[in-house]
Amino acid sequence: MTAILTIIIVLFVAVALxxxxxxxxxxxxxxxxxxxxxxxxxxxxxxxxxxxxxFIYLITILSFWYLGDLPLMSNAASEHGSKVxxxxxxxxxxxxxxxxxxxxxxxxFAFKYRGEKGKKAFFYADNNTLEFIWTVIPVIxxxxxxxxxxFTWNDIMNIDEDDDPMVIELYAQxxxxxARYSGNDNVLGKANVRLIDIDRANILGVDEEDPNAEDxxxxxxxxxxxxxxxxxxxxxxxxLHSAYMPHFRAQMNCVPGMVTQFGFxxxxxxxxxxxxxxxIDKVKNINELRVERSAEVEASGQELIYEFDxxxxxxxxxxxSHYNMQMKxxxxxxxxxxxxxxxxxxxxxxxxx
Amino acid sequence: xxxxxxTHGHDDHDVHHHKETFITKYIFSTDHKMIxxxxxxxxxxxxxxxxxxxxxxxxxxxxxxxPNVLFEALLGKWAPDGVMDADIYLALVTxxxxxxxxxxxxxxxxxxxSNLLIPLQIGARDMASGFLxxxxxxxxxxxxxxxxxxxxxxxxxxxxxxxxxxxxxxxxMASSGSGMGMTLWLISMAIFIASQLIGSLNYIVTVINLxxxxxxxxxxxxxxxxxxxxxxxxxxxxxxLLSAALLLIMDRSFGTSFxxxxxxxxxxxxxxxxxxxxxxxxxxxxxxxxxxxxVILPAMGLVSEIMAxxxxxxxxxYRAMIASILAIAFLSTIVWGHHMFVSGMNPFLGSVxxxxxxLIAIPSAVKAFNWITTIWKGNLQMNPAMLFxxxxxxxxxxxxxxxxxxxxxxxxINVHDTYFVIAxxxxxxxxxxxxxxxxxxxxxxxxxxxxxxxxxxxxxxxWITAVCAYGVFFPMHFIGMAGLPRRYYSNSSFPLFDDLANxxxxxxxxxIVGGIAxxxxxxxxxxxxxxxxxxxxxxxxxxxLEWTTPVKHVHGNWPGAIPHVxxxxxxxxxxxxxxxxxxxxxxxxxxxxxxxx
Numbered sequence: 001m002t003a004i005l006t007i008i009i010v011l012f013v014a015v016a017l018x019x020x021x022x023x024x025x026x027x028x029x030x031x032x033x034x035x036x037x038x039x040x041x042x043x044x045x046x047x048x049x050x051x052x053x054x055f056i057y058l059i060t061i062l063s064f065w066y067l068g069d070l071p072l073m074s075n076a077a078s079e080h081g082s083k084v085x086x087x088x089x090x091x092x093x094x095x096x097x098x099x100x101x102x103x104x105x106x107x108x109f110a111f112k113y114r115g116e117k118g119k120k121a122f123f124y125a126d127n128n129t130l131e132f133i134w135t136v137i138p139v140i141x142x143x144x145x146x147x148x149x150x151f152t153w154n155d156i157m158n159i160d161e162d163d164d165p166m167v168i169e170l171y172a173q174x175x176x177x178x179a180r181y182s183g184n185d186n187v188l189g190k191a192n193v194r195l196i197d198i199d200r201a202n203i204l205g206v207d208e209e210d211p212n213a214e215d216x217x218x219x220x221x222x223x224x225x226x227x228x229x230x231x232x233x234x235x236x237x238x239x240l241h242s243a244y245m246p247h248f249r250a251q252m253n254c255v256p257g258m259v260t261q262f263g264f265x266x267x268x269x270x271x272x273x274x275x276x277x278x279x280i281d282k283v284k285n286i287n288e289l290r291v292e293r294s295a296e297v298e299a300s301g302q303e304l305i306y307e308f309d310x311x312x313x314x315x316x317x318x319x320x321s322h323y324n325m326q327m328k329x330x331x332x333x334x335x336x337x338x339x340x341x342x343x344x345x346x347x348x349x350x351x352x353x
Numbered sequence: 354x355x356x357x358x359x360t361h362g363h364d365d366h367d368v369h370h371h372k373e374t375f376i377t378k379y380i381f382s383t384d385h386k387m388i389x390x391x392x393x394x395x396x397x398x399x400x401x402x403x404x405x406x407x408x409x410x411x412x413x414x415x416x417x418x419x420p421n422v423l424f425e426a427l428l429g430k431w432a433p434d435g436v437m438d439a440d441i442y443l444a445l446v447t448x449x450x451x452x453x454x455x456x457x458x459x460x461x462x463x464x465x466x467s468n469l470l471i472p473l474q475i476g477a478r479d480m481a482s483g484f485l486x487x488x489x490x491x492x493x494x495x496x497x498x499x500x501x502x503x504x505x506x507x508x509x510x511x512x513x514x515x516x517x518x519x520x521x522x523x524x525x526m527a528s529s530g531s532g533m534g535m536t537l538w539l540i541s542m543a544i545f546i547a548s549q550l551i552g553s554l555n556y557i558v559t560v561i562n563l564x565x566x567x568x569x570x571x572x573x574x575x576x577x578x579x580x581x582x583x584x585x586x587x588x589x590x591x592x593x594l595l596s597a598a599l600l601l602i603m604d605r606s607f608g609t610s611f612x613x614x615x616x617x618x619x620x621x622x623x624x625x626x627x628x629x630x631x632x633x634x635x636x637x638x639x640x641x642x643x644x645x646x647x648v649i650l651p652a653m654g655l656v657s658e659i660m661a662x663x664x665x666x667x668x669x670x671y672r673a674m675i676a677s678i679l680a681i682a683f684l685s686t687i688v689w690g691h692h693m694f695v696s697g698m699n700p701f702l703g704s705v706x707x708x709x710x711x712l713i714a715i716p717s718a719v720k721a722f723n724w725i726t727t728i729w730k731g732n733l734q735m736n737p738a739m740l741f742x743x744x745x746x747x748x749x750x751x752x753x754x755x756x757x758x759x760x761x762x763x764x765x766i767n768v769h770d771t772y773f774v775i776a777x778x779x780x781x782x783x784x785x786x787x788x789x790x791x792x793x794x795x796x797x798x799x800x801x802x803x804x805x806x807x808x809x810x811x812x813x814x815x816w817i818t819a820v821c822a823y824g825v826f827f828p829m830h831f832i833g834m835a836g837l838p839r840r841y842y843s844n845s846s847f848p849l850f851d852d853l854a855n856x857x858x859x860x861x862x863x864x865i866v867g868g869i870a871x872x873x874x875x876x877x878x879x880x881x882x883x884x885x886x887x888x889x890x891x892x893x894x895x896x897x898l899e900w901t902t903p904v905k906h907v908h909g910n911w912p913g914a915i916p917h918v919x920x921x922x923x924x925x926x927x928x929x930x931x932x933x934x935x936x937x938x939x940x941x942x943x944x945x946x947x948x949x950x
Contacts, residue, residue: 009862035805035886036893037736041812045735048816049743055820056747059827067831067856088764095754102750105725110743113664115732120933121665121926122730125948130726131673131719138718142711145757149711150704152763157700174527174618193617205617234697238618239521239528240630242695242770246836249767251695255630256520257614260697286851306848315770315838317514318521319528320439323841 039116046114053107057100075278077310077331078248079265080156085249087152094141159263165231168222170312171204172234172241172254174319177312177327180204181217181341189213189347193237193256201352205237208348216347222312222329224266225337231263244315245329247273253316266331273331274308283308373908381491383483386906388490389469390801393794396461397878399497401871403452408868410445413437415861417843431509439842440529443512446840447530450515451500451538453783455545458648460493462790466651467556467580469797473899474574476565476916478909481558485551492548496541503537511538514840516637519612519630523604526619536605539598546595553584553591560584565898567918571675572937574897574922575668578675579654582682583647589686590643597636604628634696638689645782646685649749650678652789653720656742658922659796660724662895663739664731665933667923667948670723677716677723684713694762695769703762710760714753721750732926732933736893737811741792744819745785751823752780755830770840773833776826784822791815794878799892803904804885810877814870821867828856896936897922920947 037045076082113121159165169180169188182188189212195205206213224230234243236254243262244251252262273279286306290297297304310329314322332340382388409428412421420435431441468486472479480486503510512530513522517538525532560581564573573581600611604625612633613625661668668674690698690706724746733739755777758764768774791814798806832853837844844850844857891900898918902910916938924935929945941947 009859033886034892035808037734037739037808041808042733042735045740045812046733052747052816052819056751056823059823063828063831067828067835067853084763084767087761088758088767091758091761091764095757099751099754102721102725103747106728106743106746106750109725109728109731110733110735113728113731113733115665115734119732121732123667123926123928124669124726124730125667125923126670126672130722131670134722135715135719138715142714142757145761146708146711149707149761149763153700153704153707153761156763156766157703193615194622196617196622198620238616239524240518244770244836244838246767251766251769253696255697256616257627257629258631258697282852286848289851289854290848300846302848306851311847311849313836313838316518317443317840320443322443323439323843324846326847 037115042114042116046111049107049110053103056103056107060099075273075276076247076249077266077268077273078250079267080152081247081249081264081267083152083155087148090148091145094145156264159231159261160229163229165229165263166225167231167233169204170222170232170234170243170254172236172243172314172318172325174238175314175321175325176220177222177243177314177325178204179219179222179327180206180347181219181344182212183215183217183346185212185215187212188233189216191235196237199352201350204235206347208351213347217341217344218347218350219344220327222327223337223340224329224331225334226266226269226331228334229263229265232261234260234262239318240316241314241318241325242316244313245310246313247310251315269331269333270308270310270329271332273310279308381487383479383487384906384908385468385472385480385483385486386801386910388486389465391490392460392464392468392493393801395494395497396457396465397875399452399456400461401875402501403449403457404868404871406445406449406452408865409437410442410449411861411864413442413842414844415858417845440509440512442842443514443528443840444510444530444534447511447514447517448500448504451511451542454515454644454648455542456493456497456500458783458786458790459549459644460545462786462793463580463583463647463651464490464493464552465790466576466655466793466797467552467584469801470576470899471556471559471580472563473800473902473910474577474897474922475560475563475568476898476918477559477563478911478915480555481563482555485555489548489552489555492544492551496545496548499537499541499544503534503541506533506537508532508534510534516634516641517601518637519601519604519633520616523601523613524616524618524623536602539602543595543598546591546598549587549591553587556580556584557588565915565918568937571672572918572921574654575657575671575674575678576651576654578678579650579657582678583650586643586650586682586685587647590640590647593636594640597633597640600636601633631693631696631698634693635689638692639686642689642692643685645778646681648786649782649789650681652745652786652793653678655789655793655796656724656745657727658895658897659738659742659792660727661923661925662796662893662934663734663736663742664728665734665925666727666731667925667927668723669726669729670719671921671923673719674723677719680716681713684709684716688713688760691760691762691765694765700762707760707762711757713760714757717749717753721746721753734893736795737806737808737815738792738796738893740812740815740819741788741795744815744822745788745792747819748780748788748822749785751827752777752782752785756781767836768833770838771833772829772837772839775839776829776833779826779829780822784826791818791874796893797899798878798881798885799888799904800899800902802882802885803888803906804881805888805892806877806881806885810873814874814877817870817873818867821863821870824863825860825867828860832856891936894932894934896924896934898937901936901938924948 076085167182167186171178189210190207191205193205234254236256241254248264250264252260312327314325424432424437425435431438508529511534512528521527522531522535603609604611610625610628612630613628616623657668688710691710694703837850918937919940922937926933
């Protein structure tokens with residue numbers, strides 16, 4: 001499919017090229033060759049400007065049509081996510097309107113006022129009223145966007161301790177993620193890379209002396225109970241990483257030497273998300289594509305049929321395998337979560353003595 | 354000050370003229386026109402390398418881990434059996450970014466046109482210091498050589514992204530490119546910064562001191578305003594990058610801990626304690642953000658000049674254009690934090706930077722509307738330079754508008770470091786600045802080489818490039834909004850983004866076609882130097898002083914006395930005149946009033 005598309009596009013481009021050279025050659029007949037645009041050139045390029053305007057609109061429409069099923073503008077799986085999505089949609093509408101109008105004016109004027117011999121341009125150097133209008137309008141629109149944006153930002157970044165969020169550490173290293181649950185006391189045991197002891201399997205450098213660490217649980221798959229606020233404390237042991245959870249509209253860098261944080265409340269379980277029409281469509285689409293190139297997929301050791309899961313991706317360049325550093329996130333009911341947690345080994349028990 | 358320029362008569366220049374040898378004329382030249390050409394050709398060569406790299410990594414993205422003859426031919430041992438290595442993929446994106454931002458769009462663009470146009474348009478015999486100008490070029494040349502040399506290092510060139518965030522860039526065990534490759538990158542950049550500083554100081558001094566009689570600041574063409582303000586921003590912000598680079602060198606080579614702390618890598622704890630990578634991010638972006646304006650402001654200046662000349666109309670809102678340049682320049686130095694909303698810095702700072710960042714949209718909007726009004730009711734001469742200028746405004750608007758999303762901290766959380774960012778900055782400062790550069794080259798080619806470029810090849814070049822630029826970067830917004838992170842060697846190692854694979858193929862095809870289209874331009878550029886049609890003295894019928902100099906270059910620019918200036922540079926189609934342009938050196942007619950601009 002892609003190959004055919006490629007060939008068609010290349011053919012179109014070739015034909016377009018050939019046509020354009022022909023047009024330009026024709027335009028040359030009977031003119032003195034000064035390499036300065038004459039009325040012919042002005043006319044042809046004026047019309048091409050209108051063609052280009054249509055091309056811009058077309059590529060906008062096509063992009064929205066084929067790629068506009070945007071998981072980032074609907075379908076948020078966290079409480080603050082829908083607020084982000086609303087702001088995103090409002091910003092997109094503003095952008096879309098301004099883009100459509102200004103591109104029209106620019107290209108239409110380029111067509112309308114294409115040069116002709118003997119015509120004289122309109123001497124128009126200044127107009128304070130106009131300048132005032134197009135200073136004030138952006139000011140008003142932007143003031144609205146700034147205020148809306150700042151309220152949303154503060155809402156996201158200010159963690160309300162009264163909600164009693166579940167504290168989880170996200171730990172990054174080249175090239176994988178670990179999560180450490182704080183256990184019943186909801187306090188993480190102290191940790192530092194200087195305490196890492198590979199021989200004893202203390203890979204996160206958790207302080208064994210700290211009583212808070214006694215009920216900590218270290219895992220490689222992140223489970224979250226639905227509807228419960230979570231506060232992530234991020235650490236990295238080597239280089240910068242970024243914990244990016246696109247479905248939850250969440251991202252924060254993991255910085256060696258400091259602890260960063262981000263909190264949100266997941267609102268849709270993995271099971272429910274799999275049943276939403278958007279995800280069903282997306283998964284169906286992906287699986288059709290995977291079946292098409294099944295030999296390749298199986299050769300890479302992946303399972304052929306894809307099932308949706310939330311992912312935590314690394315989104316800050318971190319070295320060779322940056323592209324392949326992710327952790328599965330499972331959002332489930334409190335009961336399922338408790339049952340899963342029950343099976344996990346606490347930190348002291350995971351050590352090799 | 355004009356007195357100085359006047360006493361600097363042309364007699365003593367004739368003396369220099371006789372002593373010129375091949376070496377003093379073409380290699381160690383102190384003539385600003387020759388230095389401009391040197392910058393342009395060096396920038397072009399770097400640009401070819403940068404674009405070739407982008408086509409290679411685009412091929413890897415479209416057809417991940419597939420053997421490719423191009424890779425086998427060009428990457429050698431980094432592409433065993435023609436399959437690109439993951440490390441070299443990161444190296445390619447790193448060096449592509451570095452070359453395009455610094456070597457092509459800073460030195461190639463600003464270096465070429467500041468050097469060519471500042472003395473010619475203000476009516477000066479040369480730069481304030483021809484010698485420093487030459488030093489500036491040769492430092493730039495050395496930094497290019499070192500950067501290219503780093504491609505041949507055993508362990509590979511720098512591969513930490515063009516932002517070279519530590520610790521990745523500081524620790525050779527974290528990335529193979531962070532050894533010798535990164536050392537050479539840092540040395541190259543340090544020399545580059547020195548070159549830029551010397552150049553910028555020269556531009557500032559020349560504009561302030563060497564304007565001809567009558568050339569007041571409010572009669573300057575907008576090109577000169579743009580170059581002048583660009584040089585000031587460069588002087589303010591480049592030294593900060595230099596200090597960041599020096600501190601990074603100290604961390605790397607002398608064991609200091611400015612940017613590093615608590616690191617455990619490859620089984621051992623390193624001694625670093627107390628530093629912070631976030632500090633580096635602040636220092637880097639304190640230059641890094643003004644840098645995008647260092648790139649775009651000269652392009653804006655060139656486009657303003659070309660639009661007025663080609664529309665046969667004065668630029669609309671001359672004073673508002675200057676005010677917006679100044680406003681953008683000021684704001685550009687207090688917005689760097691919008692690159693760091695999710696870096697772990699205090700969220701309150703995020704609020705401040707959101708506020709200042711979105712303010713930049715106001716002067717930018719004023720500029721865009723003024724350009725559109727400039728062509729309204731004009732008599733547009735559709736030369737290739739004009740097409741690229743219109744293209745500039747188009748991509749500047751498209752790319753600029755998405756800045757409203759990225760500058761908004763709440764929205765940036767989710768599109769930060771995705772393809773959305775790539776789409777945004779390539780359109781607003783990459784493609785736009787390239788268009789500005791192309792516009793400038795097509796427009797001032799007769800001034801530089803005394804010959805005309807072929808217009809039909811120019812049209813072909815523009816239209817293919819224009820279609821491909823949108824074809825490449827427009828869909829990228831959407832794959833970014835779908836959550837695809839940038840700098841991923843392969844997007845198929847897990848299934849989440851499989852549905853974007855076809856879009857990535859289409860983007861790559863557009864990139865390849867667009868890249869090939871540049872061959873048309875290169876052919877036109879190099880062939881026209883020798884075989885182009887001989888240019889008239891003022892082919893575009895412009896008002897500015899550079900067109901009063903003879904076609905054949907002379908040392909000192911004007912064979913006779915320097916012309917005096919009696920009017921602003923935008924008297925196009927002024928009522929009461931028979932011709933549709935009145936050069937700046939033509940005295941006011943009796944009863945004619947100079948416009949209150």
